[in-house]
Amino acid sequence: MEMETAEAQSSQCVAGVPPSVQPGVGQRKEGKELVGYLRSPSAIRDRCEQLFELALIGESHHFNCDLTQLPKVAEYVIDVMREQYPDLQIPFHSRWRHFEASGVQRLSQLDEKLAGLTPEEKAVAKFDLAIISVLLDAGAGESWYYHERETQLDFKRSEGLAVASFHMFCDGTFSSDRQTTPLQVDAQKLQALTEKELADGFGVNANNPLVGIAGRLKLLQKLGQALLSSPHLFGKENPRPGNLVNFFIQNSHNKQVAAANVLGAVLEGLSEIWSGRIEVARINLGDTWFHPRVSDDGLVPFHKLSQWLTYSLLEPLQELGLEITGLDVLTGLAEYRNGGLCLDLGLISPKHPEILLQSHSVASEVIVEWRALTVILLDRIAATVRDKLSMSAEELPLVKILQGGTWTAGRKIAAERRKGAVPPIQIESDGTVF
Known part of the structure; x- marks a missing residue:
C-alpha cells in the first residue's frame, strides 16, 4: 500500500515546514492538544476538506475536480464489487x-x-x-x-x-x-x-x-x-x-470497542517508529505533512498505514466477541490505488502535464493534495455507491466499499491504462509509507 521522506532530527524543523508549526508558537491548538487533534479522523477530514474546497472552485495549484464524474465512478466501483462479491457480502478491507x-x-x-x-x-x-x-x-x-x-x-x-x-x-x-x-x-x-x-x-x-x-x-x-x-x-x-x-x-465497555479508539492506540503506540516526520511538543506525528494553504498550522494528517492497520485489527477483536462501533468514523485510505481511481476516471485531473511525468516526494504539495482529494472523494464515492444500491452505511460501511471496491477498482483501471498497473502519479518510496 504506500508514501514518506528523509531523516530529520527531532530538534530541527522539518525541511519546508515553517517555524510556526513548531512547538511553542501561538496556534488555536498547541502542544499535546494539537497532537490529539491531528491523530483524530475528524482532523483528517477537516484538513483534507480545505484542499478539496480549493480544487472545487478551481484554486488548487495542481488539480481540477469534476464531481459530475461521480456517477460514472460509482458504477465502475459497483461493477467491480459485483464481480468480486456477487452477493455483496463483502469483508473488511484489511x-x-x-x-x-x-x-x-x-x-x-x-x-x-x-x-x-x-x-x-x-x-x-x-x-x-x-x-x-x-x-x-x-x-x-x-x-x-x-x-x-x-x-x-x-x-x-x-x-x-x-x-x-x-x-x-x-x-x-x-x-x-x-x-x-x-x-x-x-x-x-x-x-x-x-x-x-x-x-x-x-x-x-x-x-x-x-x-x-x-x-x-x-x-x-x-x-x-x-x-x-x-x-x-x-x-x-x-x-x-x-x-x-x-x-x-x-478498556472495552459492554464488550464494545470504538474503531477510533483502536486507531488512537495504534497512533500512540507506534508514533516513534516513523523517521524524519514532523513533530509537535516532541511527539512524532507520523503520516502528517505540511501544505502552505491549509489554515492554522498547515498540517495535513492522513494516517493511511495506521488506519489500514486499524481495519486489520478489528477482525481478531470481533472473533473475541467484541463489537466494533463507529466504523465509518475512520476515513478512506489516501494511497495510490484509491487516488489512481479518482484520477484515471476523471474525478480529478492534473493542471500541469509534468505532474504525470515526474516522480514526487511524499512531502510534496502535489502528493499532499492528491491524497487529500482522495480522502474526501472516497466519502463521496461511498455515498453515491450506497445510493445506487439502496443500502445504508450500516449495511455497506466505507471499509467494505474500500475492499469491494475502490482499491480493487483502482488497481483494475491502472492495469487497463498502464503496463505493470503502475499508478498514474509516481511517488518516491523509502519503504515506509505506501
Whole structure:
C-alpha cells in the first residue's frame, strides 16, 4: 500500500515546514492538544476538506475536480464489487484478504498452528502477524516478486509482501524463542533483526531487488524499541505488538470497542517508529505533512498505514466477541490505488502535464493534495455507491466499499491504462509509507 521522506532530527524543523508549526508558537491548538487533534479522523477530514474546497472552485495549484464524474465512478466501483462479491457480502478491507492470495487457505493453516491456545492468545498472535505484515507493506517496486515454495506461485506488490511476511511469521523470524514459540513478534528479536534475515525472508537478491529494504528493517527495529517504551499497551513481560489485545479488552465497555479508539492506540503506540516526520511538543506525528494553504498550522494528517492497520485489527477483536462501533468514523485510505481511481476516471485531473511525468516526494504539495482529494472523494464515492444500491452505511460501511471496491477498482483501471498497473502519479518510496 504506500508514501514518506528523509531523516530529520527531532530538534530541527522539518525541511519546508515553517517555524510556526513548531512547538511553542501561538496556534488555536498547541502542544499535546494539537497532537490529539491531528491523530483524530475528524482532523483528517477537516484538513483534507480545505484542499478539496480549493480544487472545487478551481484554486488548487495542481488539480481540477469534476464531481459530475461521480456517477460514472460509482458504477465502475459497483461493477467491480459485483464481480468480486456477487452477493455483496463483502469483508473488511484489511491485511487478512492478502494472506489468502490466489485462493490458498493460509489462514486455515494458521488456525491449525494456533490450535491449543486460548481465544485471547490466538488474538494476540493474529495481532502480531497483522501488525508486522502491515508495517512491511510499503511499495515493493515493479520488479520484485515473492516465490512461495509450498505452492510454486509467484506474487508481486501487496500480495507478495503479505505472503512473504506470513511465512516469515510462521517460521519464527520475528520471535526471540524460535524453537519453542515461533508464532510471535517480540521486542527482543525485532531489535536484533538483521537486514540479511529480512532480505532472505523476502527472497531478495541481485536479480530480485525490493525497494526500501533498509527502511523496512529500521522500521521494525524501531518497533522493537516502541514496544519497550509503552508497557501499558504492549505489556511489561515479553512486550509484543499483539498485547494490544489485552489493552482493548480491559478498556472495552459492554464488550464494545470504538474503531477510533483502536486507531488512537495504534497512533500512540507506534508514533516513534516513523523517521524524519514532523513533530509537535516532541511527539512524532507520523503520516502528517505540511501544505502552505491549509489554515492554522498547515498540517495535513492522513494516517493511511495506521488506519489500514486499524481495519486489520478489528477482525481478531470481533472473533473475541467484541463489537466494533463507529466504523465509518475512520476515513478512506489516501494511497495510490484509491487516488489512481479518482484520477484515471476523471474525478480529478492534473493542471500541469509534468505532474504525470515526474516522480514526487511524499512531502510534496502535489502528493499532499492528491491524497487529500482522495480522502474526501472516497466519502463521496461511498455515498453515491450506497445510493445506487439502496443500502445504508450500516449495511455497506466505507471499509467494505474500500475492499469491494475502490482499491480493487483502482488497481483494475491502472492495469487497463498502464503496463505493470503502475499508478498514474509516481511517488518516491523509502519503504515506509505506501
